[in-house]
Amino acid sequence: MATEGGATQKALLGLLSMGPMSGYDIRALIPESIGHFWSESYGQIYPGLKRLAGDGLVEKKTERQKGRPDRHLYSLTEEGREELGEWLRLPVVGEVPRNELLLKLFFGMQVPASVSREHVEAELAKHRALLARYGAVAKALEREHGNDPDLPYWLMTLSFGRHTSNATVKWCEETLQELGRLQKKDKGGRR
Amino acid sequence: MATEGGATQKALLGLLSMGPMSGYDIRALIPESIGHFWSESYGQIYPGLKRLAGDGLVEKKTERQKGRPDRHLYSLTEEGREELGEWLRLPVVGEVPRNELLLKLFFGMQVPASVSREHVEAELAKHRALLARYGAVAKALEREHGNDPDLPYWLMTLSFGRHTSNATVKWCEETLQELGRLQKKDKGGRR
DNA sequence: GGGTGCATGTAATGGGTTACATGATTCT
């Protein structure tokens, strides 16, 4: 009874383990929860929920509303909770990440060094902004979910973001210096 | 004359900027060059090359061989080099990375802490191995391409790997400790 | 005889995003 379907389906199960929700709710919840390392679009969520319901992993209840479309509330079944647990135990399947910045940088010689500098500077700004958000989110979590047993796990994922963004910032700074040196050599020639 | 097609096509152009190659060569070159942050399968490479040839961005020459299939050697045209340059200048499009480890960790409360520990330990081992390889590759590059003008750019991409893998290792170690604390609390209860 | 390397390619399948379609309510 493998009940196939990739990590996307499991992410839906996971979010529903936090309480009954509609597809719309799920979409809205993502940026505040797993948004730093996962994303789902409507095109995945709605068909995904339908499929999970067909497999008996979630239950659907329709809530009438006046003046608005019905809300379709989904909640985990016992089977769904088991399926989630099984998947959580499986080893993580490693993928080769695709990093367009590095791809462009690798071929940076084809283009003036200033072009690469701009790309790296954009990356730097992005991660500085991320770091600010991580800090804010961590504080908000501790305020609003201070004694939720899930909290330590949520903080671990945030901490990952902090570690890697800090490292990326440092790399950007070093790389900008190196690119600066290359730029000078280009312009100066022997003298 | 946009000549659409995502970053995959551009990666092919980039690799061909290093010299004429066959699809087979490209596949073999990837692990030694952009493999740490990019991948291409045959299912992408062969149709991709065909399409680039149709767009006049690469030129195909067939080399007869005895006892082996013909080699189809592709080389950049002037147009192809321009197209590559244009793309390199475009800002990097940021994607939300998908990280299955973090997804599992986020829902770690659904499962004994030992499960999460194993996932994190696997990640730790992976990045320690990567760090060893980065070091070896950097040395090999400096030995074999000591005065290649591309070298500084290649080293920057390696340096990125070092920075982020180091950060990941540190995070893994901290997270393992934290998970250990959670484990004890679970078992011990109040006493 | 059987595995590995050389070398090409296609087809089936799975994943995922974007844009579209609908339509009432509430805020500006």
Next chain:
DNA sequence: AGAATCATGTAACCCATTACATGCACCC
């Protein structure tokens, strides 16, 4: 009047991996 929010869903499209199909040569 027009935009944003609530709320559902589908269809077209793009991207990517995997497995398959072919076939000779060379080494063990």
